[in-house]
Amino acid sequence: MNSENRVTIKDIAKATQLSVATVSRILHKKGQHNSQTVKRVTEIAKQMGYVRNTSAADLVKQKSRIVAVIVSDTKSNFSEHIIDAIEDKAIPAGLNVFILHAGNHDEPSQVRAIKTVVERAVMGIILVSLELNDRVLATLKDISIPSICLSTSVKNATIPFVTSDNYQMGYTATQLMIDKGHTKIALAGIPTTGSINLRTQGYLACMADHHLPVKPEWIHYGSCTYDDGIKAWQMYAKKREITCAICASDFTAIGLMNAAAESGVKVPDDLSLVSFDGTEMVDMVRPRITSITQSFYDMGLAGIQYLINGKDVKSEYLPFKVTQRDSTRVLTAAEQDSKKD
Amino acid sequence: MNSENRVTIKDIAKATQLSVATVSRILHKKGQHNSQTVKRVTEIAKQMGYVRNTSAADLVKQKSRIVAVIVSDTKSNFSEHIIDAIEDKAIPAGLNVFILHAGNHDEPSQVRAIKTVVERAVMGIILVSLELNDRVLATLKDISIPSICLSTSVKNATIPFVTSDNYQMGYTATQLMIDKGHTKIALAGIPTTGSINLRTQGYLACMADHHLPVKPEWIHYGSCTYDDGIKAWQMYAKKREITCAICASDFTAIGLMNAAAESGVKVPDDLSLVSFDGTEMVDMVRPRITSITQSFYDMGLAGIQYLINGKDVKSEYLPFKVTQRDSTRVLTAAEQDSKKD
DNA sequence: AAAGCTATTGTAAACGTTTACAGTAAGAAC
DNA sequence: GTTCTTACTGTAAACGTTTACAATAGCTTT
Numbered sequence: 240m241n242s243e244n245r246v247t248i249k250d251i252a253k254a255t256q257l258s259v260a261t262v263s264r265i266l267h268k269k270g271q272h273n274s275q276t277v278k279r280v281t282e283i284a285k286q287m288g289y290v291r292n293t294s295a296a297d298l299v300k301q302k303s304r305i306v307a308v309i310v311s312d313t314k315s316n317f318s319e320h321i322i323d324a325i326e327d328k329a330i331p332a333g334l335n336v337f338i339l340h341a342g343n344h345d346e347p348s349q350v351r352a353i354k355t356v357v358e359r360a361v362m363g364i365i366l367v368s369l370e371l372n373d374r375v376l377a378t379l380k381d382i383s384i385p386s387i388c389l390s391t392s393v394k395n396a397t398i399p400f401v402t403s404d405n406y407q408m409g410y411t412a413t414q415l416m417i418d419k420g421h422t423k424i425a426l427a428g429i430p431t432t433g434s435i436n437l438r439t440q441g442y443l444a445c446m447a448d449h450h451l452p453v454k455p456e457w458i459h460y461g462s463c464t465y466d467d468g469i470k471a472w473q474m475y476a477k478k479r480e481i482t483c484a485i486c487a488s489d490f491t492a493i494g495l496m497n498a499a500a501e502s503g504v505k506v507p508d509d510l511s512l513v514s515f516d517g518t519e520m521v522d523m524v525r526p527r528i529t530s531i532t533q534s535f536y537d538m539g540l541a542g543i544q545y546l547i548n549g550k551d552v553k554s555e556y557l558p559f560k561v562t563q564r565d566s567t568r569v570l571t572a573a574e575q576d577s578k579k580d
Numbered sequence: 581m582n583s584e585n586r587v588t589i590k591d592i593a594k595a596t597q598l599s600v601a602t603v604s605r606i607l608h609k610k611g612q613h614n615s616q617t618v619k620r621v622t623e624i625a626k627q628m629g630y631v632r633n634t635s636a637a638d639l640v641k642q643k644s645r646i647v648a649v650i651v652s653d654t655k656s657n658f659s660e661h662i663i664d665a666i667e668d669k670a671i672p673a674g675l676n677v678f679i680l681h682a683g684n685h686d687e688p689s690q691v692r693a694i695k696t697v698v699e700r701a702v703m704g705i706i707l708v709s710l711e712l713n714d715r716v717l718a719t720l721k722d723i724s725i726p727s728i729c730l731s732t733s734v735k736n737a738t739i740p741f742v743t744s745d746n747y748q749m750g751y752t753a754t755q756l757m758i759d760k761g762h763t764k765i766a767l768a769g770i771p772t773t774g775s776i777n778l779r780t781q782g783y784l785a786c787m788a789d790h791h792l793p794v795k796p797e798w799i800h801y802g803s804c805t806y807d808d809g810i811k812a813w814q815m816y817a818k819k820r821e822i823t824c825a826i827c828a829s830d831f832t833a834i835g836l837m838n839a840a841a842e843s844g845v846k847v848p849d850d851l852s853l854v855s856f857d858g859t860e861m862v863d864m865v866r867p868r869i870t871s872i873t874q875s876f877y878d879m880g881l882a883g884i885q886y887l888i889n890g891k892d893v894k895s896e897y898l899p900f901k902v903t904q905r906d907s908t909r910v911l912t913a914a915e916q917d918s919k920k921d
Numbered sequence: 922a923a924a925g926c927t928a929t930t931g932t933a934a935a936c937g938t939t940t941a942c943a944g945t946a947a948g949a950a951c
Numbered sequence: 952g953t954t955c956t957t958a959c960t961g962t963a964a965a966c967g968t969t970t971a972c973a974a975t976a977g978c979t980t981t
Contacts, residue, residue, distance in 0.1 A: 245724065257930075258931045260931060260932075263969060269969085270929085276930090290695070292968070294638040295936085297936090299968050300969065316657075319655075322681075330692075336681070340663075358631055500866065524864065524866075525865075525866070586937095588938090590937075599962075602959085602961075605939085605960090611940095611959085632937090633938070636937035636938040636939090636966085637939070640965065641966085642966070
């Protein structure tokens with residue numbers, strides 16, 4: 240119809256011989272009106288192809304019905320579960336969800352994303368898997384928009400967060416391997432910075448608690464990618480000392496497994512593997528990969544509920560569980576001896 | 581600082597004893613101003629924690645610097661490549677990207693998403709992998725916002741689109757199998773509706789061109805999921821007639837391969853597989869899966885460039901290629917005979 | 922008949938920007 | 952000394968809504 244200028248309430252007011260106020264009220268179901276008029280207005284509005292100008296409405300109402308989700312752009316596949324949960328709750332509540340990408344450690348891109356949504360007066364911001372530095376955290380705290388971090392913890396809980404306990408996960412993964420008789424346990428693809436590095440601490444603590452030595456070359460640092468798995472194996476392959484590896488993500492585990500396979504090392508016969516996350520990926524590869532499975536959907540739930548209910552949610556750690564699949568094997572007594580120093 | 585009311589230009593004007601016009605101009609680098617004043621204003625603005633109200637700005641400027649990307653919420657992994665391309669070009673151009681989800685065939689959710697962004701006067705809309713019905717298409721055409729569909733074709737090209745030629749891809753995949761000596765070729769997980777179904781047409785045409793019969797039970801309809809691969813195999817396993825399958829997506833191929841493996845059927849020894857898409861997934865599983873690889877990144881590029889340059893892009897098909905990996909095998913003459921009716 | 926309701930509609934201000942245009946002052950050119 | 956520039960700043964309207972409040976008319980009540 241009119242692809243020139245957008246139809247406004249004023250146009251409809253003119254066409255119906257009513258005031259803009261009446262039209263506005265009718266179109267958004269406020270107050271009571273003659274049913275004849277209501278019918279006339281809605282019909283004309285549809286016919287003229289009216290679409291509301293939300294910028295104008297937001298401006299006077301000083302708020303919007305939008306939730307912004309700012310997601311790390313690193314190739315991870317768990318964020319979609321978090322987003323699923325957010326959308327599952329937000330849409331029925333009449334909220335719309337805008338997703339933006341930002342760099343995991345990239346301040347300028349984070350600031351850009353935050354600025355974009357803050358300028359538009361979103362009703363809340365959910366930050367997924369982002370490592371925010373103090374400066375960004377400060378800006379976030381200064382603005383009057385409720386924000387929450389998911390899948391990362393925040394120093395001093397400047398803003399609330401919901402994640403898994405990385406330290407405990409690291410400890411648990413290590414304990415799992417030790418329980419299966421492993422003593423030479425590698426750690427692959429964990430970043431050196433951010434809350435995720437607490438997994439390393441958990442690993443070291445568990446090893447120490449069992450009086451097991453750790454060699455530096457067992458720890459490969461990375462960023463949870465598939466390629467990190469490959470690189471980690473290249474590192475381990477030199478001495479071929481370790482009997483198992485704890486992998487930073489499902490992708491890292493798969494990369495590691497594939498790289499090992501190329502050297503003729505089979506999982507779980509020659510190498511046991513456990514990964515963090517436990518997304519559907521671990522069930523798609525063969526052997527299936529044992530994982531420390533996180534509750535991503537629940538994280539999303541926690542995030543959106545915080546925004547909807549406005550309750551002062553305490554920052555919290557969500558439970559994780561060990562899901563045994565086919566990538567881990569119990570070492571025989573003989574193997575444990577032969578591998579012993 | 582002030583978490584009560586947001587600081588406006590008016591507040592800064594008051595604090596600096598200037599007019600709002602001057603402050604506005606300085607803050608957005610329009611016109612020339614005394615460098616002293618500029619410094620004073622920018623400093624005070626920062627100090628007071630000023631953030632622009634984009635709703636107000638958009639309102640008067642009648643436009644925004646936002647590109648909306650509405651993505652199918654079906655679990656596919658190629659859309660991220662499309663989005664990558666869009667962001668890679670949009671951000672340097674000073675455009676911000678908002679991503680929304682909508683149901684692949686779900687009109688209400690599509691309309692909701694479109695309405696949300698149209699109301700906010702985005703500068704362009706990119707629809708990814710969405711099957712739009714006539715009504716939605718009509719609304720999209722009526723509004724004065726440039727829109728483009730990626731990874732789907734649009735009947736009559738009501739709005740421009742960029743995708744791969746599904747018919748040709750179907751034909752090519754089939755040809756590939758025939759070239760390897762296969763004659764009993766299955767098709768798994770293709771939806772019955774939408775442009776993607778053209779793959780079925782291509783398959784049928786190729787079979788017909790080679791005078792090869794097609795049995796109904798070779799064609800499994802689905803929606804490109806992992807589970808579709810499993811279900812397809814359950815269907816094929818009954819008679820175990822086919823020697824290869826063309827799979828609707830990488831995930832479908834993986835599902836099919838895993839299900840087959842459970843019946844003791846090995847890829848590619850007992851079953852050859854080719855998938856559409858060719859995302860990184862096909863390189864992560866073993867054996868690696870031969871794929872009809874689409875140019876997703878280029879699709880995203882085409883979409884964003886259409887919006888930025890405003891050129892009247894013709895709807896077009898992007899090239900795809902056959903990437904041979906390890907899931908396809910040439911049938912021996914003996915096998916071809918033994919399998920012959 | 923006055924007062925009080927009720928149902929419906931209108932008036933007008935407000936939201937925070939942007940920007941065309943007007944204004945001012947100081948210096949340069951004549 | 953007058954006019955012309957130049958550099959800077961102010962005025963005010965506009966963008967499209969929403970909403971408190973006022974207004975009107977027709978009823979009902981007393």
